[in-house]
Amino acid sequence: MSLERPWLAEYPAGVPAEIDVNQYSSIVAMLEESIAQFRDRPAFSNLGKQITYGELDRLSQQFAGYLLGELKLKKGDRVAIMMPNCLQYPVALFGVLRAGLTVVNTNPMYTARELKHQLEDSGASAILVLDNFGHVVQQVVREKPIKVIATGLGDMLAFPKGAVVNFVLKYVKKMVPDYDIPGAIRFRDALTLGQMHRLPEIDILPEDIAFLQYTGGTTGVAKGAMLTHRNMIANMLQAATWLGDRINPGGETIITALPLYHIFALTANCLVFMRIGGLNHLITNPRDMPGFVKELKKVRFSAITGVNTLFNGLLNTPGFDEIDFSSLKLTLGGGMAVQRAVADRWKKVTGCTLIEAYGLTETSPAACINPMDLSDYNGSIGLPIPSTDACVKDDNGNTLPAGQVGELCIKGPQVMKGYWQRPDETAKVIDADGWLHTGDMAKMDERGYFYIVDRKKDMILVSGFNVYPNEVEDVIAMMPGVLEVAAVGVPDEKSGEAVKVVIVRKDPNLTAEQVKAFARENLTGYKQPRYVEFRTELPKTNVGKILRRELREPSKPAA
Template identity: 70%
Template sequence: MSNERPWLAHYPHDVPAQIDVDAYASVAAVVEEAFGRFRERPAFASFGKFLSYGEMEALSRQFAGYLTGVLGLKKGDRLAIMMPNVLQYPIALFGALRAGLVVVNTNPLYTARELKHQLEDSGAKAIVVLDNFAFTLQEVVGQTHVEHVVTTGIGDMLGFPKGALVNFVLRHVKKMVPAYSLPQAVRFRDALAQGASHPLPQVALGHDDLAFLQYTGGTTGVAKGAMLSHGNMVANMLQASAWIGDLAKPGEEVIITALPLYHIFSLCANGLVFMRLGGLNWLITNPRDMPGFVKELKKSGFTALTGVNTLFNGLLNTPGFAELDFSRLHLTLGGGMAVQRAVAERWKKTTGCTLAEAYGLTETSPAVCINPLDLKDYNGSIGLPVPSTDVAIWSEDNQPLPVGGVGELMVRGPQVMQGYWQRPEETANVLGADGWLHTGDIARMDEQGYVYIVDRKKDMILVSGFNVYPNEVEDVVMQHPGVAEVAAVGVPDEHSGEAVKLFVVRKDPSLTADMLKQFCHDNLTGYKRPRQIEFRDALPKSNVGKILRRELRDEQKSTATV
């Protein structure tokens, strides 16, 4: 079936079947082309401060000079970036890539346990961290290979006096910067100043060189680094660009970047695809502040927006959103989690723009399928495979299924990762020698090549577009001395799509839900924490003693529908 590619007959008229992967040698080559072509145009905006493509070129060059000339980092060394959407993020990102380093995107909300694992596993030698999260780094940095720390405040790139004022308010008025001590740290602006006297390193980069270690939860409960090469990222950027085609005008787009750039969807779709088009990435640092988000939208003159279902739903329910000027908005892309029909239909009614659903994985850099962007209405599908991509539905014994058959979604294409960092066995479990990647998602394909997700990865919980693997949550909860057994499952949640629910058998009869929630608060990032905890005398098990999460999930579904 994969050879037939029925989807090609249903592509939008200007979308090619194949992309030219060799158009760029590296991600660095893409951004350098944009720097030159759109020098005077604004590239990034944050808190009312704009940086042009020319300024981004100069600042990222200075940062590359600091990384190589001052710190002595070499091609292939890993740099962790632990920041939300602030101007320092793209400067550090592009500086690192131009210096030939491998970027380790790090969620700023990680607990000390999660951060230590990622820094240790990746072997990161340096990290750039926002002041607000530096106290977490302080706890673990001595137990990692990190030799160099660069710290920065949210206001550091906003100019005087605004930047100083923003930093003062965050630190002293809103108390959003917990005290920390990292005596060896260098300030971001000082790093730029020191790097200015060093030349941009001349690094030869090709498709096989690593660009990112993008960490993703694992069914083993430990986050794994998906090795995304320059070739993978260039391919996916070109695939998405080809899909957008003439719908985006070079030098005229304003894309709202509310999803964090450390998330692969935002990184590729907003940070790279729209940068190559000379678009303006309008950074939203805290999208949870919905009234503030709507105020930003009002100022921006936005033409495009990417997000997850919870983000669109949140905007639709925020006063003032429906009154915005949507006359320039012509592209809304939803990914990261299933887009709900009710949200998509309300979005179209409110904005006049179709919410097109897309599907991807960290392991595929990320896009696999996207709906045609001229789609008239929501169709419940994740779309058609993007150019140069093969998709097939396989049975449990790895045989292709006929049209309409339900099985595992398989993907092959130039965007598929090189494998998991230093985990050959886990790589072999999902990536065949023939290039087919097991997604773990259950799907079906219709005659036209549209793909429909039937079930998310069997046990995975999807909270606001972030993967939560029950094993990891259970491993942490089992460390509590009062717990005998635990199972974590996803339950429907109107805000986040799904939320984590724990079923617990107590070892200590005095253990309460509040005590356990506090323990989870201390050891798990926010989206992984349980919203509900139910105590049981026993958990359902298979004949070999394996806890049956599916039974618990089905039980939740039946009680929800009663």
Template identity: 70%
Template structure:
């Protein structure tokens, strides 16, 4: 199968088999082009404040001037950014990339231990941090190599309104724990100082690292995926070619609710739409679903990205079905399996199909997407490989399997990372000598080249020698009307090795265990049926809202079938 590319025969009209990665020398060149073409167009909006491409250009130049002129950071030095979706994020991001620095995206929700590991592992010399999370940084900064700290408040770029926002967050909502970072510089001061300096023009190549994007926290200690300028350019061009004329230059407004520090939103919302002069609506706290729905009701948006839990949350929030969806043309799901029940309800309410794609941090992230064609509906597949990408289903020994055979999904293409930062051993576990990336996801390919995920390798449940895939169980149970969210894991059992345990968040408070078990008896074969069902008020989730089955497994509740 490695030499066949059946998917090419099923590409939408106009989508090329290959992209020309040499179109841009670096991500900075992509930025320069967008700033020049779309100067008057709004680039980012947040809390009612908007900045044009021209304004972002000027502000990010000032920030680059600060990093190199004041802090004397050199090409290849690492800058950590610990911010949610606020206007300061793209300014810091673009400033760092224009200065030739390596961006270390840092989850603001990190504990002190996780933060220390990442800053130390990356060798970060500087960090931009939101006031709300500065107390965490204070705990560990002395044990890291960080020499320079820039702090900022959510309201700092919002004008007069921002003063009020900062006051309320700190003194009314008590969301800014006190901290002491005596040598920190405020973001606005950094911009003012940076304006005094010329912006360097570093010579960047495709091989230079643009991001250390940390991943694998779900499988142990987080590792920094080295994503190069070439990787990021490739993925922008691959997705851009795939969307083709569906993206209208200078006319798109995309809802950015997933955090930009996560690779999905970083590439798909920020960079892909930036090339086309898109406007990104930054949602700072999407967990406040009523507030999120209110924001959506104020804007005519054309595109939205999300994970299954985000779409499901919106669908279950009062007022969502009253929003004007007449401009919405693109809804993209990824990051975790999109459940059919959620996708079908999304299309019914919004009139826009929920199109699933697939990728991972190590592939910058997009590897496959379903075709964006008129009349498309949710397919249950993760789509076809994007241009210049090959997908192979392989067995444990790296042998390429045939059509319909189930094995590990492997990716090859110019978007695949250079490797893990300072981790050659870990790199060799996932990257073969001929640059096939082992994803850890189990799947199959059909005769047309469509890929179907069966499940995560590590989440598979083994019941009496039968493989049970949690995705299938969860997908089935989600069809029951009284269920809001569900997670399936395997728990030890003395008779069958493991049995399926379900964790369910109820939509209907009267839902009983027996009702669910009866539904499962009708819809699942014997060994797949959950033997244990536990109701919960909430399920543990990652920073992007992905349900963490691992945390449920780690509770180590050994139960026998009951």
């Protein structure tokens, strides 16, 4: 049965139905084109220092030279990178790729147990780590010998600023615990050694694995999604095509606050904007909201990406409304549902529509994006992007018509090769016809716009009725006294499950009864929260996704 594609009629002018996935053979080919075209333009900035495309070229070649010439790594070997956004990151990232190796992006907040699993599972030969997290690596290398390259946050900055940054972090802020790893080499020494090795010609193929991107840690053991050069190039081209002529080659600055080790920023910020000679302004610690706002006041930026909690945090930080937004033309939200209350306020304060997109680690990540000329938030995740098919299936694999809720399935050149060394897990999510089953419940309207109803596993079943936490959260978030909210299901003897909302108050006087009264006005009976809990903060992942599973406490608070 051929798939109907109503979304094509909704495409913005100039956006083609298909992209040419063979435009570049690899990420390295794209990088080298950008270096040739934009050599003297700034590529990355952080902590007051910029590096140009030409400097990125030289430094990444040196790092590649070290990996191949000194460590004697072979094509396809894996190298882990464990650091937040700083200038070493892109140098290492492109150094690893130029050497024909695979990047294993590693969350610096990992515990020793989580890191050990990832290093063992990926078979990584080396790891680059920021000194702040060296003590965690130290615990792991005792059991798993691995080449370690270490660096301080100030190591790429000019003297004396770099030395001052490193001193303050270690001795004043006490953010760098002592560690000792015999045989570890400093990043700057690795670059010096790498200079002595001329980079050989390496034939990097489209199907070679560029990234092992670990995912699923919140639901069990983290699995490495194999993202090939072709996957990443396809998604970069799909997103760039979608942006169309709104972006000006050599003239854009994007705020990169989400970590580059996360697939969203990696593709949307790093790859898409590097292809057009843009500047990625790296924010090392976006959780420091006052510091983040102070940084934004210094930069004329034209684009920013984030998750709902990040945008909400900025909007509630004093001074944010004083920033110059006159150059801002693109705000892209993904990673979790964007709430209408946040989107509406963002538009009011910045004058720029918060465009919601949808993707997964397994789709490199973008699958659906709203049109760039959208005037207001519409509650949809948008349209399938060029060369992407999407449909909604029931539990028996049947494609459902418009308006019916089922599991969202995606097919396209950006869909991963599979999970690293886990054919059984791959078979659970990619069916015989090549459809990736996302685990998200969705519906499509007649025009081809898709709407996420919720995660399959987050759905709350109240007396046989499906309650989607996103809907409850959206309603409660509209209350002026609410800063953040999450809804979860808790066991209930009468109804199987009941709705519980956990709220961080903006108004300290907000009561549970006020919340319930507001819900009664806006939600049907079975969707209304039976339990209301107040906390000072919500548990979140490193990129700001709310961890609903941690809110499902068996002990129900007094309402």
